[in-house]
Amino acid sequence: MLAEVLLLLCLSSAWSDQGCSPDATDGNKVRISLKAALGDQAYDWDKNEMFLFRATLAYAMRNHFTDLEFEVNNIVVCNETSRVSFWFVVTSPQGDAVIGKSVVEEAVSKSRGRINSAFLLTDQTLDFVDIIPTLQAPFSHKTEPWLIAFGVVMGLVALGVVYLLGSSLIQNRRLKKKNPMDEGLKVDIEEDEDEDTPGRRRQSSAASDGYYNATLKDDERFTKM
Incomplete structure (x- = not known):
């Protein structure tokens, strides 16, 4: 056995x-x-x-x-x-x-x-040997690569638009800050002109009064004769 x-x-x-x-x-x-x-x-x-x-x-x-x-x-x-x-x-x-x-x-x-x-x-x-390495599920992107590229491009475009709008707004604000000063200068000039106008009127009125007075004197002289 x-x-x-x-x-x-x-x-x-x-x-x-x-x-x-x-x-x-x-x-x-x-x-x-x-x-x-x-x-x-x-x-x-x-x-x-x-x-x-x-x-x-x-x-x-x-x-x-x-x-x-x-x-x-x-x-x-x-x-x-x-x-x-x-x-x-x-x-x-x-x-x-x-x-x-x-x-x-x-x-x-x-x-x-x-x-x-x-x-x-x-x-x-x-x-x-001759056995395929570890079996893994084929890798799949949660987001397609072309969508990622598209998103990046659109993001850059959006940033460019925001930059242009922001720069234009900043320039407009700067111009608005400069304009009141110019207007102030214009106002001062106009005020000076307004201040000079009454004097000129007085001078013209005085001149006209002098002319008028001379005429009156002549009239009085002829009247006396």
């Missing part, structure tokens, strides 16, 4: 190694650059980090298949190198069948942000 169990374990291990290989149709390669990402604070990649990676992959698969409960042992890793690169395949929790590569890619892309944050890495330093 013990021999049969050992034989089954060996066959299972051999099958897993065969299913996970660089030549596997459904295999996926991962390259991790800790030094490039963290510099002097880079941590060592060990068995615990690999366990965490397999756990995050199991989470990504669970997140993609809500009706299937993937476990860590469903993430099979092989061909690991010291430069932190390896291959992995995902097996189904309902049997030994390998999950298709395209399905794994979709699951990884959906949870890429969570996987990256678990290792303090990015899409570039935690590289799933």
